[in-house]
Amino acid sequence: MVTYPFSAVVGLDDLKLALVLNAVSPRVGGVLVRGEKGTAKSTIVRALAAQLPAVAVVPGCRFACDPAASDLGCPDGPHEPGVPGMERPAALVELPVGASEDRLVGSLDVERALTEGVKAFEPGLLAAAHRGVLYVDEVNLLHDHLVDLLLDAAALGTCYVERESVSVRHAARFLLVGTMNPEEGELRPQLLDRFGLTVEVRASRDPGERTEVVRRRLAFESDAAAFAARWAREESALAARIAAARSRVPGVRLPDARLRQIATVCAAFEVDGLRADLVTANAAIAHAAWQGRDVVTTEDVRAAARLSLPHRRRRDPFDAPGLDERLLEELLERTAGDDDQHDPEDDRPNGGPDDDDSDGGGPDGGGPDGGGPDGGGPDGGAGGFRRDGPGSGSGSGDDGDGDGV
Structure with missing residues (x-):
């Protein structure tokens, strides 16, 4: 299949x-x-x-x-x-x-x-x-x-x-x-x-994105093997980048300044216990490895906190899960410091020799951000993925059970 x-x-x-x-x-x-x-x-x-x-x-x-x-x-x-x-x-x-x-x-x-x-x-x-x-x-x-x-x-x-x-x-x-x-x-x-x-x-409200979702889904249902073959190079590049990031994780350093930054952010959002701090630290290390860095930076902490804290922050019973992005930015700016004055080479946007392209995909610029041979969406954002805010994006149009649009 x-x-x-x-x-x-x-x-x-x-x-x-x-x-x-x-x-x-x-x-x-x-x-x-x-x-x-x-x-x-x-x-x-x-x-x-x-x-x-x-x-x-x-x-x-x-x-x-x-x-x-x-x-x-x-x-x-x-x-x-x-x-x-x-x-x-x-x-x-x-x-x-x-x-x-x-x-x-x-x-x-x-x-x-x-x-x-x-x-x-x-x-x-x-x-x-x-x-x-x-x-x-x-x-x-x-x-x-x-x-x-x-x-x-x-x-x-x-x-x-x-x-x-x-x-x-x-x-x-x-x-x-x-x-x-x-x-x-x-x-x-x-x-x-x-x-x-x-x-x-949530599903995108942008007609252009929704059109592209349906176009790709129909192409996949028409000839799944041919559709997958058109994306083979992007898939191969993604798999190689994941493997390279895995091997890089043990060597990623989490400076004390970034650890204090994580603790400050978690405390400010009044999360219970210390699991949030541990998860955020591990996610920041993984993000640094994914970006090809050997040292965790404020950008890595930001990306990790956006994903690890929304469901842990204290809120009223009828409040929806979410994160106050403005408060997060204020906390990060207040505790950013100088990122321990690490070697500028550690801030290469996509790592070392394992990453040849600038957006995390294949050599032609396609890849995990949705771009590729079908003329997909734009790139950028954290980790090579474009970010339009909470719940951004629209997916493949599948309803979750493989039945298509």
């Missing part, structure tokens, strides 16, 4: 950036996408999974263990050291709204228990999503106990199963993406806080 190209999605620049930051650094903690129906939320999540670097796994391991650093407690282990791994694409696992707890975390393998008389564990969706993407559509409609299990596993990177005399622990590190329509109900504040970043999306 051909997936709609990530680079071909029109607009949705904040969402693209949030997804990319999580792809660059899983420590960011996932993305919650809030928006009206028909805004391509599902389309862009499925498209991102195709851009993630392939993973090396131990052959035959149902828990996707890395042959270079296998899990000592893997239920399929212990794995012999030095066993050559096999590469496979990063998994995209979708959690249905009606899934049971057994389907999510795993359960006793009843078939083997009856036929062989042995106790064996049947992995669930959390095991299948390890080192990949776990996508939860309509996360606000899941039962609370399932959401608790899901977010605990995402926070710990481990799934614990205790049932039917089976006691199992296995690694479960994945990029968590949830989507929801606020009209159908909200998540509890405790659960909202467990998502690293949040993005509000």
